[in-house]
Amino acid sequence: MARAATDGDTGPSRRRGRPLLAAVAVDALGTGLYLPLSLLYFLEVTDLNLATIGVLVSVTTVVTLPVPIVVGRLVDRLGPRLVVAGGQALQGLGFLLYLAVSGASSLVVAVLVTSVGVRVYWSSVFTLIADRADAEGADAKDNWFARTGMIRETGGGGGALLAGALLAVDSARVYDVLILGSALAFLVAALVVVLAVPSTPHAPPPAEGHSGHRALLRDRPYLALIGTCAIFALCSSFLALSLPVYVVQGLSGPDWVTGPLLALNTLLLATCTAALTRFVRRRLTRVRAMAWAGGLWTLWCAASAAAVLLPSEALVPYLVAVVVCYSVAEMTYGPASNALAADAAPAGSRGVYLAAFQYSFACADIVAPALFGLLFSRDRLLPWVVVGLLAALGAVLMLRLERRLPREGRTPDHKGGTRAVVPEIAE
Incomplete structure (x- = not known):
């Protein structure tokens, strides 16, 4: 075909x-x-x-x-x-x-x-x-x-x-x-x-009062999307931040393993993101793909916490599987979230909306180091419990937002292929 x-x-x-x-x-x-x-x-x-x-x-x-x-x-x-x-x-x-x-x-x-x-x-x-x-x-x-x-x-x-x-x-x-x-x-x-x-063609800003920051502040679904994506951005930033400390101090694992694990994550993101995005896009709307990513991050946190139960000889291969789980979540979430944020922005106001969308990442970058430090200093498992619960919350919030964001997606047809669903804003 x-x-x-x-x-x-x-x-x-x-x-x-x-x-x-x-x-x-x-x-x-x-x-x-x-x-x-x-x-x-x-x-x-x-x-x-x-x-x-x-x-x-x-x-x-x-x-x-x-x-x-x-x-x-x-x-x-x-x-x-x-x-x-x-x-x-x-x-x-x-x-x-x-x-x-x-x-x-x-x-x-x-x-x-x-x-x-x-x-x-x-x-x-x-x-x-x-x-x-x-x-x-x-x-x-x-x-x-x-x-x-x-x-x-x-x-x-x-x-x-x-x-x-x-x-x-x-x-x-x-x-x-x-x-x-x-x-x-x-x-x-x-x-x-x-x-x-x-x-490239760029839509001019709409009439005053219908564009810019005032329109954004009245757009509650989009603000909710930014807030939910801040939760996911926190999950996304946690691997590089937490893995070295958790492996060495929390699991008493070998200090050499964190470099290869982070390199594995980079390798997967650099080589597999497009293929996985095509696979997911044929089967799920962007909203549901992001919810699935939240579920995978929840699984990642639970698996990371469970690593304390493993014998030392099983730790390294287990951590490889854990990092793969994280990477699949990251590859599922990234393209879907950016594409959804772009399509949910009104014509002519995409610049303002996508600039505001970047605050989800900025907030995560500010909060993540302090959050991990405070939680890990109390208990080695506490960061995984809190971030896992946040990831699950993000998944639930995305599903609740589905009817308030642009309806889009690719739905399987009766021949096993896919058909596009025309974007439509729900009332």
Whole structure:
């Protein structure tokens, strides 16, 4: 049976999308190059201690939280392409400023510019991807978000591996080389977006009073979607945060195993997301796919807690299965949530809505470290109990939201194929 044009991966449409995929890849490479450095770079180039650096970076990052509010309006007025490029350029400039960091003031300036660039990029790139998908067909969003997610994992993982290999060289100049490499990657990505990514149709903002933040604040189903996705984003951020500490301190397991387990997660996300997304999309609506992801995260938490009952010789293969369960949840949730958030946004207000949707991830990034630290310090199983219950709650909330969000999906037909369900907003 021939594939429908909505697959969005054939002929001229695919070629027109390649520059955007290339820009995402180069951007991810820049992030990956810096990832192993993180706070280590500031310890190397300043006399500040780790606690002071951590506070300065955290406070400066929190200051940038209002940025998406402004970015969403810019995207709706100007279109997302130039805004995405601006965010990448700001990140490139910020990393160039890293090379001049010598104390607290210069550190704050460099982190502030970089963090603003990060907020601008993530508050606009999903609108650019959604607009690109719209140009290829009504059902192309899931595929596009899956593909870009895989590219981000590949680019970020490749950059981190390269940085790790270079850091093995005992030279202070390696830090400057990696920072400069990150800066150039972001600047090149910005040039690719400006010069090579084609413009796509972008609906103009509706009349005043029917768009923007006022309309968003009246859209209770969408606000509920953001809140529910904040729960899922917390689940999504918990693996890298909790696994190293839990394995070594909670399970007395080998400290070498966390690296391969996290690498396994990255490998699965980088290679299997698109195939799993196609499989799920043929069988479930996006809402139900997200609810299934919540159920899988609940299972992941229960299985992680049950690891305390295992003998030491069974621990490593068991943890491999646990990480696979987490990865399937992540691959199921990511493309479906981004596609649903894009389709649930009114025409002409997608920039504001998707920028606001990014607060689900921002809130999770702020809450997750403190939540894990507080819970784990009381009992090694408490984080899994709390996050598992939250994941189950998220699944229930998604099912309750189903009638209030756009009705869409792919429903099996009597021939064993699939048919599209026309989107419709429920009253």
